[in-house]
Amino acid sequence: MRYVFQGVLMTLERAGEVVRKFFTFGHNLTGIAILIEKSTAEIIGFAGLFPCTALGVDDFEIGFLLARQAWGRDIAVGISQAQLAFGFEQLGSGRLLGLAGPKNRPSIHAPKKSR
Numbered sequence: 001m002r003y004v005f006q007g008v009l010m011t012l013e014r015a016g017e018v019v020r021k022f023f024t025f026g027h028n029l030t031g032i033a034i035l036i037e038k039s040t041a042e043i044i045g046f047a048g049l050f051p052c053t054a055l056g057v058d059d060f061e062i063g064f065l066l067a068r069q070a071w072g073r074d075i076a077v078g079i080s081q082a083q084l085a086f087g088f089e090q091l092g093s094g095r096l097l098g099l100a101g102p103k104n105r106p107s108i109h110a111p112k113k114s115r
Helices: 012-022 075-090 105-113
Strands: 031-037 042-052 059-066
Touching (some): 031 059, 075 105
Antiparallel strands (some): 031 042
């Protein structure tokens, strides 16, 4: 949470807005989905491709959020590899955005390591 949602807890109302806007429901191929540790069935984060207009046009943003216990295990690299392949090969996107704050080095390096 240090680098997402301005690093502060959300109100219940704001959390509902975020879930409805960004999470995957039904047959949508894009949006954020829950990441689960197979061995424990524990939720370890969220990841997905979701619509983004940061550059003034319709793009998709690579997004992930990992619980602290999932850090340092190259999970973000695997997520980035899967998102890049899905976005370019399955969705036919010409560009995918990876937005991260300048202090968020792990999130900046994960897509770079996945090339």
